[in-house]
Amino acid sequence: MAEEKSIFSNDHPFKIVFMAVVLCLVGSVLVSAAAIGLRPQQEANARLSKQTNILQVAGLYQSPSTVGSIYNERIEPRIVDLRTGQFSDAVDPATYDEVVATRDPAMSDALTKDKDPAQIKRKAHYATVYLVKGDAGYETVIIPVHGYGLWSTLYGFIALKPDGNEIVGLQFYQHAETPGLGGEVDNPSWRAQWPGKKLYDGDALKIEVVKTGASGDYKVDGLAGATLTSAGVNNLVRYWAGQDGFGPFLKNLAEELAANG
Numbered sequence: 001m002a003e004e005k006s007i008f009s010n011d012h013p014f015k016i017v018f019m020a021v022v023l024c025l026v027g028s029v030l031v032s033a034a035a036i037g038l039r040p041q042q043e044a045n046a047r048l049s050k051q052t053n054i055l056q057v058a059g060l061y062q063s064p065s066t067v068g069s070i071y072n073e074r075i076e077p078r079i080v081d082l083r084t085g086q087f088s089d090a091v092d093p094a095t096y097d098e099v100v101a102t103r104d105p106a107m108s109d110a111l112t113k114d115k116d117p118a119q120i121k122r123k124a125h126y127a128t129v130y131l132v133k134g135d136a137g138y139e140t141v142i143i144p145v146h147g148y149g150l151w152s153t154l155y156g157f158i159a160l161k162p163d164g165n166e167i168v169g170l171q172f173y174q175h176a177e178t179p180g181l182g183g184e185v186d187n188p189s190w191r192a193q194w195p196g197k198k199l200y201d202g203d204a205l206k207i208e209v210v211k212t213g214a215s216g217d218y219k220v221d222g223l224a225g226a227t228l229t230s231a232g233v234n235n236l237v238r239y240w241a242g243q244d245g246f247g248p249f250l251k252n253l254a255e256e257l258a259a260n261g
């Protein structure tokens with residue numbers, strides 16, 4: 001008769017299952033501990049990355065080590081109520097997260113297809129804008145924009161002169177378009193077309209991304225080989241600059257800043 005194996009022998013099924021369970025438990029405790037332990041660092045990195053992008057689009061970026069100090073000195077985050085086009089104190093810009101608010105039916109509205117050219121599906125009631133302070137008052141206003149390209153939603157900022165019309169810069173900080181094709185939205189030579197262009201001619205929204213042959217104050221060339229991403233950028237810029245986006249706010253701000261010198 002075969003001798004019965006001890007449950008402590010390495011090839012006993014009990015020991016194999018027991019060791020597998022122990023390894024899974026140890027692994028999950030380690031991964032959870034790392035995720036929790038690194039969260040403050042991840043949050044700090046995300047904050048730094050956002051601040052870097054805001055300084056870059058405003059043309060204020062110098063080096064990684066100066067981001068915090070320049071941001072704190074020059075940038076004033078403010079909340080805008082997109083339903084009225086006015087500043088609002090309803091939420092705190094230090095903690096408000098537009099992405100989270102966009103998922104909350106109490107903090108956002110669903111958009112019907114005909115009102116959603118940027119394909120964002122829902123729009124938050126509030127948005128954080130960033131005013132850039134200079135010696136002679138506000139120098140720049142930065143608005144957040146997002147919309148669908150070919151593969152992904154592109155998230156970025158448009159920086160504008162205090163007239164709320166002339167573009168200082170456009171920059172995306174998150175997207176998943178194809179590197180070398182739609183991903184060329186990040187190419188500095190393509191982005192260099194935007195400064196100096198204007199959103200509006202009087203009250204008419206005129207900015208446009210065209211396939212090729214852009215000239216004048218309102219047209220920007222699309223990306224070669226990435227017509228669909230370029231169309232997405234056109235749609236999202238025009239949506240956020242338009243009546244359903246920051247259009248009313250930019251008009252109010254320009255009038256307010258002009259009235260206050």
Ligand SMILES: Cc1cc2nc3c(=O)[nH]c(=O)nc-3n(C[C@H](O)[C@H](O)[C@H](O)COP(=O)(O)O)c2cc1C
Nearest residue numbers: 150177178181182183223224225226227228229230
């Ligand atoms: C693997 C792959 C990735 C692509 N990525 C993009 C992209 O990120 N953005 C884009 O607009 N077109 C992309 N395209 C090309 C589109 O399918 C389409 O051909 C292109 O937008 C047409 O642009 P064109 O008229 O300038 O040639 C990709 C195509 C392939 C095969």
